[in-house]
Amino acid sequence: MDLSGNSLLWKLLSVAVLVLAAALLLVFDPWDFGYPELWRKTGLAGAPARAAACLVAGVLLLAAGWLYRLFFAPLELLRSPEDVGYVAEDGRSRARAANEVRRRRKTGELPPVYPNGWYRVLDSHMLERGDVRSVTVLGEQVAVFRGQDGKACVVDAYCPHLGANLAVGGRVVGSCIECPFHGWQFRGEDGKCVRIPYAEKVPEFAKVRCWPSCEVNGQVLVWFHCDGEQPGWRVPEQREISRGEWVYRGRTEHFISAHIEEIPENAADIAHLAHLHTPGIVSGVDLRYTNSKTWEFIRHDWKVEWNPEPEPNKHCSQMLVKHALTVFGRHWPLLDLSVVARQVGPGLVFLLFDHSFLGRGVIMHCVTPVEPLLQCVSHTIFYQSSIPPLVPKFILRAECIQFERDVMIWNNKKYISNPMLVKEDSAIQKHRRWFSQFYSENSPRLRYQHDTLDF
Secondary structure: OOOOHHHHHOOOOOOOOHHHHHHHHHHHHHHHHHHHHHHOOOOOOOOHHHHHHHHHHHHHHHHHHHHHHHOOOOOOEOOOOOOOOOOOOOOOOOHHHHHHHHOOOOOOOOOOOOOOOEEEEHHHHHHOOEEEEEEEEEEEEEEEEEEOOOOOEEEOOOOOOOOEOOOOOEEEOOEEOOOOOOOEEOOOOOOOEEEEEOOOOOOOOOOOOOOEEEEOOOEEEEEEEEOOOOOOOOOOHHHHOOOOEEEEEEEEEEOOOOOOOOHHHHOOOOHHHHHHHHHHHOOOOOOOOOOHHHHHHHHEEEEEEEEEOOOOOOOOOEEEEEEEEEEOOEOOHHHHHEEEEEEEOEEEEEEEEEEEEEEEEEEEEEEEEOOOOEEEEEEEEEEOOOOOOHHHHHHHHHHHHHHHHHHHHHHOOOOOOOOOOOOHHHHHHHHHHHHHHOOOOOOOOOOOOOHHHHH
């Protein structure tokens, strides 16, 4: 759901209603409606006065909607690929600046681009019964649909018959998806074709690829393994979400132009926190200005420790974060925050909050490769239902600001396979060894074809 689009639509509808009401009041005499005394008593018998009243009512309506979204509606910030992390200078648009950086940047010697593991496709509330969604994940087009039985399924988007996109015009029939081209119906649980409207018999080989998927914690996820192996672990269920104790309070979404491993590696890069994330969030996300003296009276202090988990959870790791805030050199203990960030596989991180005053909740940080060097990163927050929505929305917004500082680094950096490290950076190599378990011999790699001129 695009909050900015909905907000604009809501404002346009409000303005349309306001203009219509003003036009009616200017055209028709209030005697026609049977309320002359009311208009006279309030001094609104004249057309200009009535128009002014309509304008005031419209402003109050817009203000009420704005206050409702601020205090009660979930926070949703959905960024386009060029929105964050690029510097547009010399009158260039951000899109042009982003394209130039992507074209000219050196990538380095990259690891395989699609690690084996679970990846978020979309949030459950975005897929109603009978809905079909087109999604790009791991370089593939997939159709995500929810059958009339309520089960979410993920299949390859292209019909094996003549290649029509099942997610563009396709419809749900029972627990199947029907091709918009010839009406072939494919079962969601295994991809098998169960009906061809003009054929006497459905061939046994007629099927579309069905992706292993699950729905947990309010998200639909798919399993990827380069060799087609079945899932090696399960996505842990956050019971507070399943029981309804923690409720949805918002989501942010960003597109990162980098290799997927760069993003979780930040957990082990302890030194970057003190340099990149110490300036207060009020100083913004543009790294050219975050160290401005104007805002140096607000500082974030961090203590971090990262370690992999032992068997049987070797696919998991934990980062323990302790945060403190100082304002004008004075420590504010009320805003001290301890976070346990548990990574499960290459694409899922659970950031668990537990605060005596601010309450408990979780931000699910999900990294899903769209293309080899384009990652969709979402942060979805669920929080105690008894805590005012403004609290988790502030936490998510603050996290978004800190994250967008990292985005500016990732979008412009080169991956270095053999980095120059000091002993204080030892956790980075430790993390790379841990992350390598998600690659197999056949894991896909990015191949470039260079056109060169040799002199």
